[in-house]
Amino acid sequence: MHRHLFLLPLLLIVCKASFLPPPVAAASSLRRIPATNITLETFDPTLPPALMSKTPPKCSLLVLHHVFANTVGEPPAIANFTSPLACPAPWTRVVLELSLSASDVQKDRIAAVWVDGAEILRTATPLPMAAGAFWKVQKDVTRYTALFRRLCSSGGTAGHAGAVSMMLENSNASLPGVYSANVTLHFYRGPLAGAAPNRFAYMAHPMAKDIYRRPADFIIPVSREDGDCGSGFWFRLENDTNxxxxxxxxxxxxxHRAVLEIFASYHGADELWYANPLRAAYDGGGATANGAFRQIYATVDGRFAGGHIPFPVIYPGSINPFFWSPVSAIGAFDLPTYDLDLTPFLSLLLDGQPHEIGLGVRDGQPYWLLAGNLHLWVDPWSDTVAAGVIDYRAPPLKVNRHAEWRNSDGGSEINAEGTVRFSGWVSSSEGNLTTTVRQKVKFRSQVEVQNRGAVMQVEMTNKERTTVGVLQRGAATAAARVQILVEAPLQMKxxxxxxxxxxxxxxxxVSHQLQEVVNLNENGQAVAVGVLTDRQEAEGSVLRKEGEGAAAAAAVLPVWGSGSTRATYKYRDGSSCYMRAVSAAEGVVKSDMTSASCATAAAE
Structure with a gap:
Protein backbone atom coordinates (compact mmCIF):
# COMPACT_ATOMS: atom_id res chain seq x y z
CA MET A 1 0.00 0.00 0.00
CA HIS A 2 2.77 2.47 0.88
CA ARG A 3 4.69 1.65 -2.24
CA HIS A 4 6.78 4.82 -2.41
CA LEU A 5 7.89 4.48 1.19
CA PHE A 6 9.71 1.22 0.46
CA LEU A 7 11.39 2.69 -2.63
CA LEU A 8 12.96 5.57 -0.73
CA PRO A 9 16.45 4.10 -0.12
CA LEU A 10 16.76 3.32 -3.82
CA LEU A 11 15.60 6.80 -4.74
CA LEU A 12 18.22 8.36 -2.55
CA ILE A 13 20.95 6.47 -4.41
CA VAL A 14 19.71 6.60 -7.98
CA CYS A 15 18.50 10.21 -7.84
CA LYS A 16 21.37 11.59 -5.77
CA ALA A 17 22.08 14.34 -8.29
CA SER A 18 18.61 15.80 -7.82
CA PHE A 19 19.52 16.79 -4.26
CA LEU A 20 22.24 19.15 -5.52
CA PRO A 21 21.37 22.79 -6.19
CA PRO A 22 21.31 23.52 -9.93
CA PRO A 23 23.72 26.10 -11.39
CA VAL A 24 22.42 29.61 -11.88
CA ALA A 25 22.55 30.72 -15.51
CA ALA A 26 24.14 33.94 -16.66
CA ALA A 27 21.92 36.93 -17.27
CA SER A 28 20.19 37.08 -20.62
CA SER A 29 20.94 39.82 -23.11
CA LEU A 30 17.23 40.08 -24.00
CA ARG A 31 15.54 43.39 -23.45
CA ARG A 32 13.87 43.46 -20.03
CA ILE A 33 10.43 44.73 -19.23
CA PRO A 34 10.45 48.19 -17.61
CA ALA A 35 9.96 47.84 -13.86
CA THR A 36 7.87 51.03 -13.54
CA ASN A 37 4.73 50.52 -11.42
CA ILE A 38 5.41 46.82 -10.95
CA THR A 39 4.66 45.51 -7.46
CA LEU A 40 7.16 42.85 -6.46
CA GLU A 41 4.74 40.85 -4.29
CA THR A 42 1.87 38.92 -5.86
CA PHE A 43 -0.92 37.54 -3.67
CA ASP A 44 -4.12 35.51 -3.79
CA PRO A 45 -7.07 37.46 -2.31
CA THR A 46 -9.25 34.46 -1.54
CA LEU A 47 -9.33 32.27 1.54
CA PRO A 48 -8.66 33.58 5.05
CA PRO A 49 -5.04 33.01 6.03
CA ALA A 50 -4.48 29.33 6.78
CA LEU A 51 -1.93 30.31 9.43
CA MET A 52 -4.06 31.52 12.32
CA SER A 53 -2.97 34.69 14.07
CA LYS A 54 -4.67 33.84 17.40
CA THR A 55 -3.23 30.33 17.62
CA PRO A 56 0.45 29.91 16.72
CA PRO A 57 1.51 26.51 15.37
CA LYS A 58 2.97 24.08 17.86
CA CYS A 59 5.97 23.65 15.58
CA SER A 60 7.09 24.63 12.09
CA LEU A 61 9.48 22.64 9.94
CA LEU A 62 11.33 23.74 6.79
CA VAL A 63 11.23 20.52 4.78
CA LEU A 64 12.70 21.61 1.42
CA HIS A 65 14.76 24.43 -0.04
CA HIS A 66 15.76 24.48 -3.69
CA VAL A 67 16.74 26.86 -6.50
CA PHE A 68 15.14 25.98 -9.85
CA ALA A 69 17.17 27.16 -12.87
CA ASN A 70 17.66 24.88 -15.90
CA THR A 71 15.41 22.13 -14.58
CA VAL A 72 13.53 21.14 -17.77
CA GLY A 73 13.75 17.37 -18.07
CA GLU A 74 15.31 17.02 -14.62
CA PRO A 75 13.80 14.96 -11.79
CA PRO A 76 12.11 16.77 -8.89
CA ALA A 77 14.07 18.25 -6.03
CA ILE A 78 13.91 15.83 -3.09
CA ALA A 79 14.44 16.24 0.64
CA ASN A 80 14.23 13.79 3.52
CA PHE A 81 11.37 14.42 5.90
CA THR A 82 10.61 13.20 9.41
CA SER A 83 7.54 14.20 11.37
CA PRO A 84 8.51 16.57 14.19
CA LEU A 85 9.05 14.80 17.49
CA ALA A 86 8.15 17.95 19.42
CA CYS A 87 4.53 17.75 18.27
CA PRO A 88 3.53 14.25 17.19
CA ALA A 89 0.09 13.34 15.87
CA PRO A 90 -2.76 13.91 16.33
CA TRP A 91 -2.77 17.41 14.84
CA THR A 92 -5.70 19.80 14.80
CA ARG A 93 -4.44 21.36 11.59
CA VAL A 94 -1.47 21.09 9.25
CA VAL A 95 -0.62 24.00 6.92
CA LEU A 96 1.71 23.93 3.94
CA GLU A 97 3.50 27.20 3.19
CA LEU A 98 5.33 27.55 -0.11
CA SER A 99 7.44 30.71 -0.33
CA LEU A 100 8.98 31.57 -3.69
CA SER A 101 10.98 34.36 -5.26
CA ALA A 102 12.31 35.05 -8.74
CA SER A 103 15.78 36.46 -9.28
CA ASP A 104 14.88 38.11 -12.60
CA VAL A 105 12.46 38.19 -15.53
CA GLN A 106 10.98 34.77 -16.35
CA LYS A 107 7.91 33.03 -17.74
CA ASP A 108 5.21 31.59 -15.51
CA ARG A 109 5.60 27.92 -14.63
CA ILE A 110 3.57 25.07 -13.12
CA ALA A 111 4.89 23.51 -9.91
CA ALA A 112 3.82 20.69 -7.60
CA VAL A 113 4.69 19.37 -4.14
CA TRP A 114 4.48 15.66 -3.25
CA VAL A 115 4.88 13.67 -0.03
CA ASP A 116 6.06 10.14 -0.83
CA GLY A 117 4.53 10.41 -4.27
CA ALA A 118 1.17 11.81 -3.15
CA GLU A 119 0.50 15.30 -4.48
CA ILE A 120 -0.56 17.90 -1.92
CA LEU A 121 -0.26 21.11 -3.97
CA ARG A 122 -0.26 22.18 -7.59
CA THR A 123 0.40 25.84 -8.26
CA ALA A 124 1.26 28.33 -11.00
CA THR A 125 3.98 30.90 -10.51
CA PRO A 126 3.28 34.53 -11.38
CA LEU A 127 4.97 36.03 -14.43
CA PRO A 128 8.01 37.74 -12.86
CA MET A 129 8.37 41.02 -14.74
CA ALA A 130 11.17 42.43 -12.59
CA ALA A 131 14.00 41.13 -10.45
CA GLY A 132 13.02 40.32 -6.88
CA ALA A 133 9.41 39.27 -7.43
CA PHE A 134 8.12 37.14 -4.54
CA TRP A 135 4.94 35.45 -3.31
CA LYS A 136 3.73 32.68 -1.04
CA VAL A 137 1.04 30.04 -1.06
CA GLN A 138 -0.62 28.80 2.12
CA LYS A 139 -2.74 25.68 1.90
CA ASP A 140 -4.49 23.76 4.64
CA VAL A 141 -3.24 20.19 4.15
CA THR A 142 -5.01 18.65 7.16
CA ARG A 143 -6.77 16.45 4.65
CA TYR A 144 -3.44 14.70 4.06
CA THR A 145 -2.51 14.03 7.70
CA ALA A 146 -2.34 10.29 6.93
CA LEU A 147 0.80 11.04 4.89
CA PHE A 148 2.48 12.85 7.76
CA ARG A 149 1.18 10.57 10.51
CA ARG A 150 2.64 7.43 8.99
CA LEU A 151 6.10 8.97 9.26
CA CYS A 152 5.85 8.67 13.05
CA SER A 153 6.20 5.51 15.09
CA SER A 154 3.14 4.29 16.91
CA GLY A 155 4.37 5.82 20.14
CA GLY A 156 5.34 9.13 18.59
CA THR A 157 8.84 8.95 20.02
CA ALA A 158 10.68 8.27 16.79
CA GLY A 159 10.23 9.38 13.22
CA HIS A 160 10.29 7.45 9.98
CA ALA A 161 12.05 9.23 7.14
CA GLY A 162 10.01 10.00 4.04
CA ALA A 163 10.51 12.17 0.98
CA VAL A 164 9.15 15.59 0.09
CA SER A 165 9.50 16.38 -3.61
CA MET A 166 8.93 19.54 -5.62
CA MET A 167 8.79 19.91 -9.40
CA LEU A 168 9.23 23.23 -11.21
CA GLU A 169 10.51 22.97 -14.77
CA ASN A 170 12.30 26.22 -15.53
CA SER A 171 14.60 27.24 -18.39
CA ASN A 172 17.28 29.91 -18.66
CA ALA A 173 17.73 29.44 -22.41
CA SER A 174 16.21 32.87 -23.16
CA LEU A 175 15.34 34.47 -19.81
CA PRO A 176 17.61 34.77 -16.75
CA GLY A 177 15.16 34.32 -13.86
CA VAL A 178 15.62 31.44 -11.43
CA TYR A 179 13.07 30.43 -8.81
CA SER A 180 14.02 29.97 -5.17
CA ALA A 181 11.54 27.90 -3.14
CA ASN A 182 11.05 27.06 0.54
CA VAL A 183 8.49 24.43 1.58
CA THR A 184 7.47 24.66 5.26
CA LEU A 185 4.95 22.63 7.23
CA HIS A 186 3.18 24.12 10.26
CA PHE A 187 1.63 21.70 12.79
CA TYR A 188 -1.16 22.68 15.20
CA ARG A 189 -2.24 20.76 18.29
CA GLY A 190 -5.16 21.42 20.62
CA PRO A 191 -8.08 23.84 20.16
CA LEU A 192 -7.86 26.52 17.48
CA ALA A 193 -8.93 29.97 18.65
CA GLY A 194 -11.66 31.34 16.42
CA ALA A 195 -12.28 28.10 14.52
CA ALA A 196 -15.94 27.59 13.70
CA PRO A 197 -17.40 24.49 15.43
CA ASN A 198 -18.93 23.00 12.28
CA ARG A 199 -18.48 19.87 10.26
CA PHE A 200 -16.05 21.60 7.91
CA ALA A 201 -13.78 22.78 10.73
CA TYR A 202 -10.97 20.29 10.19
CA MET A 203 -10.01 22.16 7.02
CA ALA A 204 -9.36 25.86 6.59
CA HIS A 205 -11.06 25.78 3.20
CA PRO A 206 -14.71 26.26 4.14
CA MET A 207 -16.00 24.23 1.21
CA ALA A 208 -14.52 20.89 2.29
CA LYS A 209 -16.42 18.52 0.02
CA ASP A 210 -16.65 15.67 2.48
CA ILE A 211 -19.45 14.40 4.68
CA TYR A 212 -17.17 12.72 7.23
CA ARG A 213 -15.75 14.30 10.35
CA ARG A 214 -12.14 13.26 9.98
CA PRO A 215 -9.48 12.96 7.27
CA ALA A 216 -8.80 9.60 5.64
CA ASP A 217 -6.89 6.83 7.42
CA PHE A 218 -4.71 6.10 4.37
CA ILE A 219 -3.83 7.87 1.15
CA ILE A 220 -2.54 5.93 -1.85
CA PRO A 221 -1.02 7.93 -4.73
CA VAL A 222 -2.49 7.40 -8.19
CA SER A 223 0.61 8.53 -10.02
CA ARG A 224 3.84 7.47 -11.68
CA GLU A 225 5.87 5.21 -9.42
CA ASP A 226 9.23 6.44 -10.79
CA GLY A 227 8.40 10.12 -10.35
CA ASP A 228 11.41 10.95 -8.18
CA CYS A 229 13.77 9.63 -10.83
CA GLY A 230 11.79 10.79 -13.84
CA SER A 231 9.85 13.87 -14.83
CA GLY A 232 7.60 14.05 -11.79
CA PHE A 233 4.84 11.87 -10.36
CA TRP A 234 2.15 13.21 -12.67
CA PHE A 235 0.95 11.42 -15.79
CA ARG A 236 1.49 13.36 -19.00
CA LEU A 237 -1.59 12.97 -21.20
CA GLU A 238 -1.00 13.89 -24.85
CA ASN A 239 -4.53 13.23 -26.09
CA ASP A 240 -7.81 11.55 -25.30
CA THR A 241 -6.30 8.10 -25.16
CA ASN A 242 -8.25 4.91 -24.59
CA HIS A 256 -15.52 1.20 4.00
CA ARG A 257 -15.13 4.59 2.30
CA ALA A 258 -13.08 5.76 -0.71
CA VAL A 259 -12.71 9.14 -2.39
CA LEU A 260 -10.48 9.83 -5.38
CA GLU A 261 -8.98 13.33 -5.57
CA ILE A 262 -7.71 14.40 -9.02
CA PHE A 263 -5.08 17.09 -9.71
CA ALA A 264 -5.02 18.52 -13.25
CA SER A 265 -3.31 21.26 -15.23
CA TYR A 266 -3.35 21.96 -18.98
CA HIS A 267 -0.52 23.09 -21.23
CA GLY A 268 0.61 23.52 -24.83
CA ALA A 269 -2.27 23.45 -27.29
CA ASP A 270 -4.77 23.28 -24.42
CA GLU A 271 -3.43 26.16 -22.30
CA LEU A 272 -6.40 28.23 -23.50
CA TRP A 273 -8.82 25.35 -24.05
CA TYR A 274 -11.71 27.47 -22.78
CA ALA A 275 -11.25 29.78 -25.81
CA ASN A 276 -10.83 27.10 -28.49
CA PRO A 277 -13.22 27.49 -31.45
CA LEU A 278 -14.54 24.54 -33.40
CA ARG A 279 -12.74 25.80 -36.47
CA ALA A 280 -9.36 27.48 -36.70
CA ALA A 281 -9.46 31.25 -37.05
CA TYR A 282 -6.18 33.16 -36.82
CA ASP A 283 -4.59 30.01 -35.41
CA GLY A 284 -3.88 28.89 -38.95
CA GLY A 285 -5.58 25.52 -38.78
CA GLY A 286 -3.64 24.34 -35.74
CA ALA A 287 -4.60 21.79 -33.14
CA THR A 288 -6.51 24.32 -31.02
CA ALA A 289 -9.63 24.14 -33.22
CA ASN A 290 -11.51 21.34 -31.46
CA GLY A 291 -13.82 23.44 -29.29
CA ALA A 292 -13.99 24.62 -25.70
CA PHE A 293 -15.18 21.49 -23.91
CA ARG A 294 -13.16 19.18 -21.64
CA GLN A 295 -14.10 16.59 -19.04
CA ILE A 296 -11.69 15.14 -16.47
CA TYR A 297 -12.68 11.59 -15.60
CA ALA A 298 -11.54 8.45 -13.78
CA THR A 299 -11.91 4.75 -14.44
CA VAL A 300 -11.80 1.69 -12.18
CA ASP A 301 -10.49 -1.32 -14.10
CA GLY A 302 -11.58 0.41 -17.29
CA ARG A 303 -15.07 1.27 -16.06
CA PHE A 304 -16.08 4.95 -16.00
CA ALA A 305 -16.28 6.07 -12.36
CA GLY A 306 -17.23 9.75 -12.68
CA GLY A 307 -15.88 13.05 -13.92
CA HIS A 308 -15.95 16.84 -13.73
CA ILE A 309 -15.81 19.75 -16.14
CA PRO A 310 -12.57 21.51 -15.09
CA PHE A 311 -12.68 25.02 -13.73
CA PRO A 312 -10.98 27.28 -16.32
CA VAL A 313 -8.04 28.59 -14.29
CA ILE A 314 -6.40 31.51 -16.14
CA TYR A 315 -2.64 31.17 -15.88
CA PRO A 316 -0.61 34.26 -14.90
CA GLY A 317 0.90 34.59 -18.40
CA SER A 318 -2.44 34.19 -20.19
CA ILE A 319 -4.68 36.79 -21.87
CA ASN A 320 -2.99 39.81 -20.23
CA PRO A 321 -0.30 39.19 -17.57
CA PHE A 322 -0.86 42.70 -16.18
CA PHE A 323 -4.31 41.57 -14.97
CA TRP A 324 -2.60 39.17 -12.54
CA SER A 325 0.01 41.51 -11.09
CA PRO A 326 -0.20 41.84 -8.13
CA VAL A 327 -3.53 39.95 -7.85
CA SER A 328 -3.50 36.31 -8.99
CA ALA A 329 -6.35 34.80 -10.99
CA ILE A 330 -8.93 32.55 -9.32
CA GLY A 331 -7.36 29.20 -8.50
CA ALA A 332 -3.93 30.00 -10.00
CA PHE A 333 -1.93 29.71 -6.76
CA ASP A 334 -3.81 26.61 -5.56
CA LEU A 335 -5.23 24.81 -8.59
CA PRO A 336 -8.57 23.20 -7.74
CA THR A 337 -8.82 19.45 -7.26
CA TYR A 338 -11.77 17.29 -8.24
CA ASP A 339 -13.26 14.67 -5.91
CA LEU A 340 -15.02 11.50 -7.00
CA ASP A 341 -16.66 9.31 -4.35
CA LEU A 342 -15.71 5.74 -5.25
CA THR A 343 -17.46 4.08 -2.30
CA PRO A 344 -20.12 2.53 -4.59
CA PHE A 345 -17.26 0.75 -6.43
CA LEU A 346 -15.64 -0.81 -3.34
CA SER A 347 -16.93 -4.29 -4.17
CA LEU A 348 -14.58 -4.24 -7.18
CA LEU A 349 -11.56 -3.34 -5.04
CA LEU A 350 -11.78 -5.34 -1.81
CA ASP A 351 -10.24 -8.61 -2.99
CA GLY A 352 -6.72 -7.65 -1.87
CA GLN A 353 -5.45 -7.57 -5.47
CA PRO A 354 -4.08 -4.56 -7.41
CA HIS A 355 -6.62 -2.71 -9.52
CA GLU A 356 -6.20 -0.11 -12.25
CA ILE A 357 -7.27 3.47 -11.44
CA GLY A 358 -7.15 5.47 -14.67
CA LEU A 359 -7.19 9.25 -15.22
CA GLY A 360 -8.24 10.86 -18.49
CA VAL A 361 -9.45 14.03 -20.21
CA ARG A 362 -12.22 13.87 -22.77
CA ASP A 363 -11.31 15.85 -25.94
CA GLY A 364 -7.92 16.68 -24.40
CA GLN A 365 -5.05 17.90 -26.60
CA PRO A 366 -1.32 17.95 -25.88
CA TYR A 367 -0.88 18.15 -23.07
CA TRP A 368 -2.36 17.63 -19.59
CA LEU A 369 -0.61 16.73 -16.33
CA LEU A 370 -2.78 14.46 -14.18
CA ALA A 371 -2.31 12.81 -10.79
CA GLY A 372 -4.57 11.54 -8.05
CA ASN A 373 -4.83 10.54 -4.40
CA LEU A 374 -7.07 7.73 -3.23
CA HIS A 375 -8.35 8.67 0.26
CA LEU A 376 -9.41 5.60 2.24
CA TRP A 377 -11.30 5.16 5.51
CA VAL A 378 -10.94 1.72 7.15
CA ASP A 379 -12.90 -0.21 9.74
CA PRO A 380 -10.67 -0.59 12.83
CA TRP A 381 -12.87 -3.39 14.19
CA SER A 382 -12.81 -5.67 11.14
CA ASP A 383 -10.17 -7.27 8.97
CA THR A 384 -12.53 -7.40 6.01
CA VAL A 385 -15.81 -5.78 5.02
CA ALA A 386 -18.43 -6.87 2.50
CA ALA A 387 -19.64 -4.66 -0.33
CA GLY A 388 -21.77 -4.77 -3.47
CA VAL A 389 -22.94 -2.63 -6.39
CA ILE A 390 -26.64 -1.71 -6.44
CA ASP A 391 -26.96 0.71 -9.35
CA TYR A 392 -24.63 1.87 -12.12
CA ARG A 393 -25.89 4.43 -14.62
CA ALA A 394 -23.15 6.22 -16.50
CA PRO A 395 -24.26 7.33 -19.96
CA PRO A 396 -21.70 9.62 -21.67
CA LEU A 397 -22.42 13.31 -21.57
CA LYS A 398 -24.55 14.37 -24.52
CA VAL A 399 -22.38 16.85 -26.39
CA ASN A 400 -23.85 18.92 -29.23
CA ARG A 401 -21.46 20.93 -31.39
CA HIS A 402 -22.51 23.58 -33.87
CA ALA A 403 -20.39 25.96 -35.96
CA GLU A 404 -21.06 28.51 -38.67
CA TRP A 405 -18.03 29.95 -40.44
CA ARG A 406 -17.23 32.05 -43.45
CA ASN A 407 -13.53 32.14 -44.14
CA SER A 408 -11.85 33.05 -40.86
CA ASP A 409 -14.94 34.54 -39.17
CA GLY A 410 -17.75 32.70 -37.51
CA GLY A 411 -19.03 31.20 -34.31
CA SER A 412 -18.91 27.94 -32.39
CA GLU A 413 -21.33 26.63 -29.80
CA ILE A 414 -21.04 23.53 -27.62
CA ASN A 415 -23.72 22.29 -25.26
CA ALA A 416 -23.19 19.32 -22.97
CA GLU A 417 -25.39 17.77 -20.34
CA GLY A 418 -25.84 14.50 -18.58
CA THR A 419 -26.64 12.68 -15.35
CA VAL A 420 -24.84 9.78 -13.69
CA ARG A 421 -25.85 7.69 -10.70
CA PHE A 422 -23.76 5.19 -8.75
CA SER A 423 -24.98 3.26 -5.73
CA GLY A 424 -23.37 0.55 -3.62
CA TRP A 425 -23.57 -0.96 -0.15
CA VAL A 426 -20.83 -1.63 2.42
CA SER A 427 -21.34 -3.76 5.53
CA SER A 428 -18.90 -2.94 8.33
CA SER A 429 -18.92 -2.42 12.09
CA GLU A 430 -20.79 0.83 11.43
CA GLY A 431 -23.68 -1.14 9.93
CA ASN A 432 -24.94 -1.83 6.43
CA LEU A 433 -24.67 1.51 4.66
CA THR A 434 -25.67 2.33 1.10
CA THR A 435 -23.83 5.22 -0.58
CA THR A 436 -25.49 6.84 -3.58
CA VAL A 437 -23.74 9.39 -5.78
CA ARG A 438 -25.73 11.50 -8.22
CA GLN A 439 -24.29 14.15 -10.51
CA LYS A 440 -25.99 16.39 -13.04
CA VAL A 441 -23.96 18.52 -15.45
CA LYS A 442 -25.07 21.33 -17.76
CA PHE A 443 -22.36 23.06 -19.79
CA ARG A 444 -22.43 25.70 -22.52
CA SER A 445 -19.66 27.39 -24.47
CA GLN A 446 -19.86 30.03 -27.20
CA VAL A 447 -16.84 31.32 -29.13
CA GLU A 448 -17.26 34.03 -31.78
CA VAL A 449 -14.50 35.27 -34.07
CA GLN A 450 -14.87 38.46 -36.11
CA ASN A 451 -12.86 40.84 -38.27
CA ARG A 452 -10.67 38.13 -39.81
CA GLY A 453 -9.81 36.68 -36.47
CA ALA A 454 -8.88 39.98 -34.82
CA VAL A 455 -11.82 39.96 -32.39
CA MET A 456 -12.73 36.98 -30.20
CA GLN A 457 -15.56 36.69 -27.68
CA VAL A 458 -15.91 33.78 -25.29
CA GLU A 459 -18.85 32.98 -23.06
CA MET A 460 -18.85 29.82 -20.97
CA THR A 461 -20.83 28.50 -18.06
CA ASN A 462 -20.70 25.20 -16.22
CA LYS A 463 -23.26 24.05 -13.69
CA GLU A 464 -22.80 20.89 -11.65
CA ARG A 465 -25.03 19.43 -8.95
CA THR A 466 -23.50 16.55 -6.99
CA THR A 467 -25.29 14.72 -4.19
CA VAL A 468 -23.76 12.04 -1.96
CA GLY A 469 -26.13 10.28 0.40
CA VAL A 470 -25.48 7.54 2.97
CA LEU A 471 -28.48 5.46 4.04
CA GLN A 472 -28.55 2.98 6.95
CA ARG A 473 -30.42 -0.22 6.10
CA GLY A 474 -33.91 0.01 7.55
CA ALA A 475 -33.69 3.74 8.29
CA ALA A 476 -36.27 6.17 6.95
CA THR A 477 -33.89 9.08 6.49
CA ALA A 478 -30.31 9.35 5.27
CA ALA A 479 -27.61 9.08 7.92
CA ALA A 480 -25.70 11.79 6.07
CA ARG A 481 -26.24 13.74 2.88
CA VAL A 482 -24.25 16.47 1.19
CA GLN A 483 -25.28 18.44 -1.87
CA ILE A 484 -22.74 20.52 -3.76
CA LEU A 485 -23.77 23.10 -6.33
CA VAL A 486 -21.03 24.59 -8.50
CA GLU A 487 -21.43 27.32 -11.11
CA ALA A 488 -18.49 28.78 -13.02
CA PRO A 489 -19.29 31.46 -15.63
CA LEU A 490 -16.56 33.04 -17.78
CA GLN A 491 -16.83 35.94 -20.24
CA MET A 492 -13.87 37.15 -22.25
CA LYS A 493 -13.31 39.52 -25.19
CA VAL A 510 -12.45 39.26 -18.54
CA SER A 511 -15.25 38.44 -16.11
CA HIS A 512 -14.71 35.27 -14.11
CA GLN A 513 -16.54 33.67 -11.19
CA LEU A 514 -16.67 30.55 -9.07
CA GLN A 515 -19.73 29.94 -6.91
CA GLU A 516 -20.16 26.95 -4.62
CA VAL A 517 -23.05 26.08 -2.33
CA VAL A 518 -22.75 23.16 0.08
CA ASN A 519 -25.71 21.78 2.06
CA LEU A 520 -24.95 19.14 4.70
CA ASN A 521 -27.63 17.11 6.47
CA GLU A 522 -27.50 14.41 9.15
CA ASN A 523 -30.46 12.22 10.01
CA GLY A 524 -32.75 14.52 8.09
CA GLN A 525 -31.59 17.67 9.89
CA ALA A 526 -29.60 20.52 8.34
CA VAL A 527 -26.14 20.69 9.90
CA ALA A 528 -24.28 23.26 7.83
CA VAL A 529 -24.78 25.45 4.80
CA GLY A 530 -21.87 27.19 3.10
CA VAL A 531 -21.97 29.70 0.25
CA LEU A 532 -18.83 30.80 -1.53
CA THR A 533 -18.59 33.44 -4.29
CA ASP A 534 -15.23 34.29 -5.82
CA ARG A 535 -15.44 36.89 -8.60
CA GLN A 536 -12.95 38.88 -10.69
CA GLU A 537 -13.34 41.62 -13.31
CA ALA A 538 -10.31 42.72 -15.33
CA GLU A 539 -9.57 44.90 -18.35
CA GLY A 540 -6.50 46.34 -19.99
CA SER A 541 -4.06 46.28 -22.91
CA VAL A 542 -0.84 44.51 -23.75
CA LEU A 543 1.78 44.76 -26.51
CA ARG A 544 3.45 41.47 -27.44
CA LYS A 545 5.82 40.12 -29.96
CA GLU A 546 3.69 38.46 -32.59
CA GLY A 547 2.88 34.83 -31.89
CA GLU A 548 1.07 32.22 -33.87
CA GLY A 549 -2.35 32.52 -32.33
CA ALA A 550 -3.68 32.95 -28.82
CA ALA A 551 -1.93 29.95 -27.30
CA ALA A 552 1.44 31.03 -28.68
CA ALA A 553 0.82 34.64 -27.67
CA ALA A 554 0.24 33.48 -24.10
CA ALA A 555 3.77 32.08 -24.08
CA VAL A 556 5.39 35.28 -25.40
CA LEU A 557 6.71 37.74 -22.85
CA PRO A 558 4.89 41.10 -23.12
CA VAL A 559 6.80 44.20 -24.18
CA TRP A 560 4.40 46.67 -22.56
CA GLY A 561 1.04 46.53 -20.86
CA SER A 562 -1.51 47.88 -18.41
CA GLY A 563 -4.41 46.39 -16.56
CA SER A 564 -6.87 46.78 -13.71
CA THR A 565 -8.51 44.04 -11.66
CA ARG A 566 -11.30 43.96 -9.10
CA ALA A 567 -11.56 40.82 -6.99
CA THR A 568 -14.27 40.01 -4.45
CA TYR A 569 -14.31 36.91 -2.27
CA LYS A 570 -17.25 36.11 0.00
CA TYR A 571 -17.96 33.12 2.20
CA ARG A 572 -20.90 32.54 4.54
CA ASP A 573 -21.53 29.60 6.84
CA GLY A 574 -24.40 30.16 9.22
CA SER A 575 -23.41 33.17 11.32
CA SER A 576 -19.77 33.10 10.19
CA CYS A 577 -18.70 35.33 7.33
CA TYR A 578 -15.54 36.32 5.55
CA MET A 579 -15.20 38.88 2.81
CA ARG A 580 -12.24 40.42 1.02
CA ALA A 581 -12.42 43.01 -1.75
CA VAL A 582 -9.30 44.08 -3.64
CA SER A 583 -8.87 46.65 -6.39
CA ALA A 584 -5.61 46.95 -8.32
CA ALA A 585 -4.51 48.99 -11.33
CA GLU A 586 -1.20 49.45 -13.15
CA GLY A 587 0.48 46.93 -10.85
CA VAL A 588 -0.49 48.77 -7.64
CA VAL A 589 -3.10 47.82 -5.02
CA LYS A 590 -5.61 50.68 -4.80
CA SER A 591 -7.76 49.22 -2.03
CA ASP A 592 -7.83 46.05 0.06
CA MET A 593 -10.70 45.51 2.51
CA THR A 594 -11.32 42.48 4.72
CA SER A 595 -14.43 42.00 6.86
CA ALA A 596 -15.86 39.33 9.13
CA SER A 597 -19.26 41.00 9.25
CA CYS A 598 -22.22 39.22 7.69
CA ALA A 599 -23.97 42.56 7.30
CA THR A 600 -21.03 43.93 5.32
CA ALA A 601 -20.85 40.80 3.20
CA ALA A 602 -24.57 40.99 2.45
CA ALA A 603 -24.40 44.67 1.52
CA GLU A 604 -21.51 44.34 -0.91
Missing part, protein backbone atom coordinates in the same frame (compact mmCIF):
# COMPACT_ATOMS: atom_id res chain seq x y z
CA UNK A 243 -7.53 3.49 -22.12
CA UNK A 244 -6.19 6.47 -20.14
CA UNK A 245 -2.96 6.24 -18.11
CA UNK A 246 -3.48 4.25 -14.93
CA UNK A 247 -1.83 3.18 -11.68
CA UNK A 248 -2.19 -0.18 -9.98
CA UNK A 249 -3.35 0.17 -6.38
CA UNK A 250 -4.23 -2.41 -3.72
CA UNK A 251 -6.94 -1.32 -1.30
CA UNK A 252 -7.09 -2.66 2.30
CA UNK A 253 -9.88 -5.22 2.59
CA UNK A 254 -11.46 -3.40 5.53
CA UNK A 255 -11.99 -0.15 3.61
CA UNK A 494 -10.03 40.21 -26.95
CA UNK A 495 -9.26 42.60 -29.82
CA UNK A 496 -5.93 42.28 -31.67
CA UNK A 497 -4.24 44.82 -33.94
CA UNK A 498 -0.89 44.39 -35.63
CA UNK A 499 1.63 47.03 -34.65
CA UNK A 500 4.97 48.12 -36.10
CA UNK A 501 7.97 45.86 -35.83
CA UNK A 502 5.97 42.66 -36.01
CA UNK A 503 4.29 43.22 -32.63
CA UNK A 504 0.63 42.74 -31.71
CA UNK A 505 -1.43 45.17 -29.61
CA UNK A 506 -4.27 43.47 -27.74
CA UNK A 507 -7.10 44.78 -25.60
CA UNK A 508 -9.01 42.40 -23.35
CA UNK A 509 -11.82 42.21 -20.82
Missing amino acids: PPPAAAVAVPRNT TERVKAVGGAVFERAR
